[in-house]
Amino acid sequence: IAGITQAPTSQILAAGRRMTLRCTQDMRHNAMYWYRQDLGLGLRLIHYSNTAGTTGKGEVPDGYSVSRANTDDFPLTLASAVPSQTSVYFCASSDSGEGDYGYTFGSGTRLTVV
């Protein structure tokens, strides 16, 4: 593993089903984030975690939950998928150091809810 790994790459999901998007990083970054990207709306923050054991809500958290049991993993769960959750989901991480703390992004999960 190098950087951030997301799985699956893509998924078609029936409405009402539960699904977990996986995200693992090997850079020992403290902070991790989940974004969704929709055409014309850019990337919007769903949930974040500044350190293992803590999580917070972003701009669009409804219908999603996260956990951060350890530094490396930050799964995103859709409890009961709806078509409006069709999107591309990006996991990202950042170091907690000062100065330039740009994000490193995973390759994304393309989710279609039908």
Place this chain on the structure above:
Amino acid sequence: QKEVEQNSGPLSVPEGAIASLNCTYSDRGSQSFFWYRQYSGKSPELIMFIYSNGDKEDGRFTAQLNKASQYVSLLIRDSQPSDSATYLCVRTGSARQLTFGSGTQLTVLP
């Protein structure tokens, strides 16, 4: 009003020209900004980071920040077809969270 505004484009420039990408922001307390590049179907990748008023140069890229005017720009000199992508203007916020603009699509014509 969106927190970070970008012209969605598309912006087309000929190969070798200077591409100018612009961004305005609403939160006067914003301290620093990133420019990310995103190729179609790929994840965003960091190009530049700027937090001081003025210009910051890195190779063919120059980021410009004017906090009084709440304006950020990215100049790409000697544009190449490989620069064709969507460019995202991003501001930093609390808890190290980033707020993304919706992006400007750039096409460099051979």
